Amino acid sequence: MRNAAAARLSERLHGFRSLGDNCEFGFVQRYGGVEPSGLLRFSYTPMEDLIRGLRCGFADFGVPGDLRIAVSDGGTYYCHSVAYNIWANTGHPAGSIDPEVLVEREYGRLAHLKRKMLDDLADGSKILVRKVGRDVPDSAFERLSEAVWAHGPSTLLRVTEAGPDWRPEPARRAADRVIAGRVRRFAPTEQAWEVDLEPWLHLIDSAYALAHGQAPTDLGAGAFADALTLPGGLRRHAGRHPTQALSAYTRAVDPARLGTDKAYVFSTWVWIPETFGGERIFAVAGHGRLGWRDADLSRRGCWQRVWAGGRMRPNVDREPVGLGMIGTKRDAFWSFGARFHEGPIPEEGAAPTIRMPPARFPGRRLFGWLRSKLP
Template sequence: MSGIRDAAAILAERLHAFRSLGDNCEFGFVQRYGGVEPSGLLRFSYTPLEDLIRGLRCGFSDFGVPGDLRLSVSAGGTYYCHSVAYNIWANTGHSAGSIAPEALLEREYGRLAHLKGKFLEDLADGTKILVRKTGRDDPESDFARLAEAVWAHGPSTLLRVTEAGPGWVPEPARRVADRLIAGTVRRFAPAEQAWEVDLEPWMHLVDGAYALARGAAPARLDADAFPEVLPLPGRLRRHVGRHREPALSAYTRAVDPAAVRGDAVHVFSSWVWIPEDFAGTRIFAAAGYARLGWRDADLSRRGCWQRVWAAGRLRPEAAREPVGLGMIGTRRDAFWSVGARFAEGPIPGEGPAPALRMPPARFPGRDLLGRLVPRFA
């Protein structure tokens, strides 16, 4: 692994060079799912653009002064800390009832004072790449005003991120000005569910933007750049539901967390083929019980190979963690899989689709025992 210079380690190193300019918490989760937890004033904050620009222009002088902060409880039961002066809402990470509100508010005043000072230092030395998402129809003038407010503090590089839509393909980030880089992801996470990150496009964008800003070479993001940590049988398999009524059928291997690095993110991936008559409601991957990044099967795509994957950390206190595939359906439902891999890294890496041509659903090929068999291209 050391000779390859593991892509997971390179991506984690590069993620540390970025800081969020708010909007919402999505990029904070991108960093978490990539295996890093850098501090940042706006990392897990909802920050409207106009308030952000206003705060930058005055160095956030009133942010966190006595009387500025308020606590509120979100619909999900989490304490949020609100700056009245700048309309910034920060996720404290504490659920309601887990800590006394007075103690939490005092802690937030201290934490935000430290992070504000560090944020202004970062702006002054210009060593971080600052990330802000924008809508495809947002006026260019709005981002120009943001850039002007940032550059008044120092020579930071800005990364402007927009949605490309379902047709997204990996492409290099592009430099549009001396200290301005632009790039795309397939989709943004839902506004109220910022943890539902479409991680692969973000990893490609982070890698490309870092390489462009630092004059470095892009990282290898093919599958072989994420070495397997446990060998799995990658042969063609048919998975059949096990229940009369719709329910979970799991096709997993129980992995001992002691067999892998406990501080690392690991990803399980597999190619799946969904027949035309499949009536289940979900096909997905698992890499432990706590998923970070993932991509479930697109049930609208039938009769072709598509990749599913899930990334997570295996809990060291657990005796075993499930790694493999799952399906919600009945025993009348089935699908095929091939090419299973379990590797260290936040994403599975790129790889070619299997060179297997499956039998048509109406005319399945069968062996001498009556079992379905594939045709090979």
């Protein structure tokens, strides 16, 4: 079954719960197609406050007077626990609801999620995820682990940054009930939705397999079923405007033929010449973007993969799938190996072996060549 890889990734994502830091792992799960509930899933949670809360079972979390509504810099209502300095994203834009009404709802919602978290900790069946920055001492994670294990036998996943040279690698067992792994980068603190999804899903799959004695999911060629067959040959894309503007190289697809309950990915390899002066090259796959990797404009004269994941909206006639560029008509780039398939991330694969795409034949040179052939 060619869609088994996507189903397995979703199933494994359900086996993890966030220990806060910020909302990034909550978005990892969302972009991967799952929405488990969790007290800290969309919460900013400083390490020391988290340890303090775990040690007492968050006894004062949500008691009368503990919760306050505040507006974030991004214009969203957050619910702040004064006792433990936990900032929970309510999902409500500022001004969309009366703060007094909202805080009463949050008392009930967060009380339920606190009980559920304590039950999960006692059960120990979920893998608990915590990102660890370079400035966090090992002793802090050790104290966090001890605070978790006071409740039950949970396994912790310690996540660190590998940097731009990240490549898929297996998670490793760092200690009894501690798994360690790396992603390329963390999302910015205030833009936690800007997830670098591909490394995260590789790590989650590998960590789950290690914890449960199973094989990692095969994410190589053929892992995901094609949703639509696209021309995969070499193509040149040139800008269409005299000034910096969006040029789209997409095709319209019918959501009714694909289904609106699945994630889809458009991916392709792009080659950017040294002379490129545009601002951005990116992919699109339906409405919104559940995960993506834009072109790195600092990489010239080589192949790199760009991709985007998305969903199809119901009740719309067409959705765009393909590439976009912000640049002028003097800017151009090449693409090769376009795919549009089900799943949250692109399949693994090697870069094209085409070293240097052919330059476009200038009109004057072509005219001169034709004249030279005339009798």
